[in-house]
Amino acid sequence: xxxxxxxxxxxxxxxxxxxxxxxxxxxxxxxxxxxxxxxxxxxxxxxxxxxxxxxxxxxxxxxxxxxxxxxxxxxxxxxxxxxxxxxxxxxxxxxxxxxxxxxxxxxxxxxxxxxxxxxxxxxxxxxxxxxxxxxxxxxxxxxxxxxxxxxxxxxxxxxxxxxxxxxxxxxxxxxxxxxxxxxxxxxxxxxxxxxxxxxxxxxxxxxxxxxxxxxxxxxxxxxxxxxxxxxxxxxxxxxxxxxxxxxxxxxxxx
Amino acid sequence: xxxxxxxxxxxxxxxxxxxxxxxxxxxxxxxxxxxxxxxxxxxxxxxxxxxxxxxxxxxxxxxxxxxxxxxxxxxxxxxxxxxxxxxxxxxxxxxxxxxxxxxxxxxxxxxxxxxxxxxxxxxxxxxxxxxxxxxxxxxxxxxxxxxxxxxxxxxxxxxxxxxxxxxxxxxxxxxxxxxxxxxxxxxxxxxxxxxxxxxxxxxxxxxxxxxxxxxxxxxxxxxxxxxxxxxxxxxxxxxxxxxxxxxxxxxxxxxxxxxxxxxxxxxxxxxxxxxxxxxxxxxxxxxxxxxxxxxxxxxxxxxxxxxxxxxxxxxxxxxxxxxxxxxxxxxxxxxxxxxxxxxxxxxxxxxxxxxxxxxxxxxxxxxxxxxxxxxxxxxxx
Numbered sequence: 001x002x003x004x005x006x007x008x009x010x011x012x013x014x015x016x017x018x019x020x021x022x023x024x025x026x027x028x029x030x031x032x033x034x035x036x037x038x039x040x041x042x043x044x045x046x047x048x049x050x051x052x053x054x055x056x057x058x059x060x061x062x063x064x065x066x067x068x069x070x071x072x073x074x075x076x077x078x079x080x081x082x083x084x085x086x087x088x089x090x091x092x093x094x095x096x097x098x099x100x101x102x103x104x105x106x107x108x109x110x111x112x113x114x115x116x117x118x119x120x121x122x123x124x125x126x127x128x129x130x131x132x133x134x135x136x137x138x139x140x141x142x143x144x145x146x147x148x149x150x151x152x153x154x155x156x157x158x159x160x161x162x163x164x165x166x167x168x169x170x171x172x173x174x175x176x177x178x179x180x181x182x183x184x185x186x187x188x189x190x191x192x193x194x195x196x197x198x199x200x201x202x203x204x205x206x207x208x209x210x211x212x213x214x215x216x217x218x219x220x221x222x223x224x225x226x227x228x229x230x231x232x233x234x235x236x237x238x239x240x241x242x243x244x245x246x247x248x249x250x251x252x253x254x
Numbered sequence: 255x256x257x258x259x260x261x262x263x264x265x266x267x268x269x270x271x272x273x274x275x276x277x278x279x280x281x282x283x284x285x286x287x288x289x290x291x292x293x294x295x296x297x298x299x300x301x302x303x304x305x306x307x308x309x310x311x312x313x314x315x316x317x318x319x320x321x322x323x324x325x326x327x328x329x330x331x332x333x334x335x336x337x338x339x340x341x342x343x344x345x346x347x348x349x350x351x352x353x354x355x356x357x358x359x360x361x362x363x364x365x366x367x368x369x370x371x372x373x374x375x376x377x378x379x380x381x382x383x384x385x386x387x388x389x390x391x392x393x394x395x396x397x398x399x400x401x402x403x404x405x406x407x408x409x410x411x412x413x414x415x416x417x418x419x420x421x422x423x424x425x426x427x428x429x430x431x432x433x434x435x436x437x438x439x440x441x442x443x444x445x446x447x448x449x450x451x452x453x454x455x456x457x458x459x460x461x462x463x464x465x466x467x468x469x470x471x472x473x474x475x476x477x478x479x480x481x482x483x484x485x486x487x488x489x490x491x492x493x494x495x496x497x498x499x500x501x502x503x504x505x506x507x508x509x510x511x512x513x514x515x516x517x518x519x520x521x522x523x524x525x526x527x528x529x530x531x532x533x534x535x536x537x538x539x540x541x542x543x544x545x546x547x548x549x550x551x552x553x554x555x556x557x558x559x560x561x562x563x564x565x566x567x568x569x570x571x572x573x574x575x576x577x578x579x580x581x582x583x584x585x586x587x588x589x590x591x592x593x594x595x596x597x598x599x600x601x602x603x604x605x606x607x608x609x610x611x612x613x614x615x616x617x618x619x620x621x622x623x624x625x626x627x628x629x630x631x632x633x634x635x
Contacts, residue, residue: 054588057580082590094585098603098610107599108589143603160589 002069002085002167004030004053004200010063011045011052022048024225025064030168030200037211037236038204040222041244046204047091049222050172053202054088055081068167083112085167089157089174096144101156102126104144105163112164129162133189150177158189162196169193170202175210187213208240224251270528270560271498275341279304279352282345291344294522294554296490299461302381303409303437304346308353309382313408315358316373323364324396326372328356335359335387339413340441340467347439350409353383360388360398362422367395369614377406379433384410388424392417392445399425399617403458406434411441414452418445418472424452425612429624430459438464446472446501453612454510456483456491457624467496470504470533479508481523482608482621484628485551487516494524495540499533508540511608513601514551515629522554529561529569537567544575545604547597598629 011023022045030036040046052059053066055078066073068084076084096104105126110116117125130139133155145153154174161169171190175183191214194201203214211233219235220227221244228247229235276282285297285304297304317326329335336357342348360372388398394417416422430436436459442450456462468477477497485491497506512521523542544553557571578600586596602625609621 056584056588077593078584078587079590079592079596082588088588090585090588094579094581096582096585096600096603098606099599104586104589104599107591107595108586111590111592111595164589 002032004168005067008064011048011059012062013059022225026226030202032200033198035201035203035216036218036220037216038202038220038222039239041248044222045225046222047172050088050170050204053086053170054078087161087164087166087169089161089169089171091173091176093145093153093157095146097146099144100141101144102140108164129159133159134185151182154178154186158186162189162193165197166199168200172204175205183210184213190214208236211236221247223247270526273343275343276348277342277351279345279349282348285345295463295492300435302407304349306381308349309380310353310355312356312358313374313384314376318371321368321370324370325361327359329359330356335389339415339443346409346437347411350383350411354385357385357387362394362396363391365393365395369397371399371401373401375404377404377408379405379407381407384408386412388414390416390420390422393419395421397423397614401427403429405431406436409437411439414442416444416448416450419447421449426454428456428459428462432460434459435461440466442468444470444472444475444477447474448472449476451478454481454493455621457628461490463492465494469498471500473501474503475501476505480608480611481510482605483512483521484625485514485519485521486628488518490520492522496526499529499536499538502533503535504533505537510542511605513545513547513605514553515547517550519551525557527559529563529566531562534563534565535567538569541572546575546577598626601629602626
């Protein structure tokens with residue numbers, strides 16, 4: 001059993017004009033096996049939370065803590081965090097010209113595990129995982145994300161999630177830009193990883209649509225850089241009906 | 255009205271094809287570094303080659319592989335093929351032309367697309383001149399690799415005559431010793447429907463200035479000029495590429511990519527494309543990309559495009575010099591890959607686009623390793 005604990009987390013980002021405060025005291029605890037949905041309107045800081053957990057250098061933590069099983073995550077570099085068991089499925093996966101997916105996946109797996117994967121089984125594992133995500137085998141020899149469609153990039157993120165087997169995964173708007181078929185395939189992949197490894201999931205989304213396929217245990221409404229309300233799956237249903245207006249109005253009244 | 259008078263004796267060269275040409279060194283004035291073509295070159299370091307006596311004896315070569323349809327021999331200065339592809343446009347090139355005793359002929363007649371490797375690893379430290387003629391018979395096909403290593407103080411001309419319908423991939427690899435200085439002009443002349451893929455990989459040498467030109471004379475001829483270079487601290491690596499679309503329906507693609515790291519690492523790329531008045535249906539694009547890995551390195555990049563006919567398919571150019579893409583590094587690091595290894599992957603990937611087109615797997619692997627070695631050397635320093 002692992003625990004990812006976020007306490008009173010405050011983050012700023014430097015823009016060209018000034019320094020902007022984005023996260024204003026986030027509290028969140030995710031345990032192995034749990035699925036938490038973070039829902040909120042655009043600009044509420046959801047993606048900042050995702051990037052801050054993963055250690056993107058663009059964001060500066062000005063207060064609070066993130067710990068993984070008691071270890072100080074904020075003291076770790078991005079690659080150390082990944083090796084400690086954190087994974088971020090990005091909203092906009094990055095293209096790496098000249099680096100094949102095969103080479104990338106093997107390099108990442110070797111870094112995460114500390115030893116190179118078995119030559120005998122690794123190739124089969126990759127092929128099987130790609131099959132399950134309905135990815136054509138040609139994606140193995142193509143350069144990472146280069147020329148992939150939006151949906152193909154998202155599948156490639158989930159492929160990594162399945163192969164790298166993290167303790168906790170943050171899925172940053174994985175549902176955006178996916179049609180229904182692709183959304184099902186990607187959701188199945190997430191559910192498979194969840195069942196296979198019992199990882200904890202932080203599912204960041206604007207819409208409730210993906211929650212039909214990935215069922216959250218907890219729902220957190222994120223507004224103006226902090227959690228405004230928490231509840232069970234029923235909270236998502238309420239958001240479906242009412243939207244975020246109620247929270248946004250309350251936040252601006254403060 | 256005020257008339258501003260500039261130097262009255264100065265007549266600007268109007269078009270790229272009208273640069274003065276001569277095989278006599280002193281027809282060109284001594285180099286000052288103010289000339290347009292030498293603006294970025296440390297000419298003082300080349301004085302032995304531009305002004306001094308040069309050993310004109312043919313450069314020792316080793317040919318590997320027993321390819322059928324390939325022959326190496328020496329030819330006299332009076333051979334009619336000499337000067338068939340181009341003539342010197344600067345003092346260093348003319349100095350080499352004036353000084354060589356005999357030219358090295360590399361003759362390709364085979365049609366089986368074989369690969370021949372010519373190794374030049376014993377040029378030595380004394381200033382010398384060389385002349386090479388690569389003759390590709392009509393409809394012949396081959397990949398010719400010229401691998402340069404060891405010490406050298408060399409100025410040379412390489413003429414490449416690609417016959418009608420012939421396909422040549424010419425790869426030159428500069429992995430010279432740290433002290434080497436190498437100046438080369440390559441003149442490619444492509445016949446009707448001829449195809450040339452000209453690939454330059456420059457990694458080693460104190461100063462390398464390699465200027466490939468492709469003269470697309472024949473109707474339907476095409477040229478792809480590719481380059482990959484990696485400059486470390488103190489290295490000056492320069493490539494001036496010139497494509498002259500003279501015949502109609504000719505195609506050219508120029509892509510040069512370079513990485514730089516360390517103090518005073520300097521690269522220069524100048525890309526000239528001239529689309530002549532008869533070159534209707536030309537399709538041309540040139541680009542240069544540089545990845546500056548550390549402070550203190552400098553990449554100069556100058557694309558020039560001159561068009562003398564409006565009836566073309568396309569012509570464009572692009573140049574970009576940048577640092578590491580932080581998002582690429584973060585993406586790799588977020589998958590557990592340590593920063594140094596992530597950088598290595600990005601640089602290797604950046605140059606792989608060129609190296610992957612050589613089509614000789616053993617050489618591609620060797621060059622990839624050499625690029626990685628450059629990266630690790632610099633991270634130790």
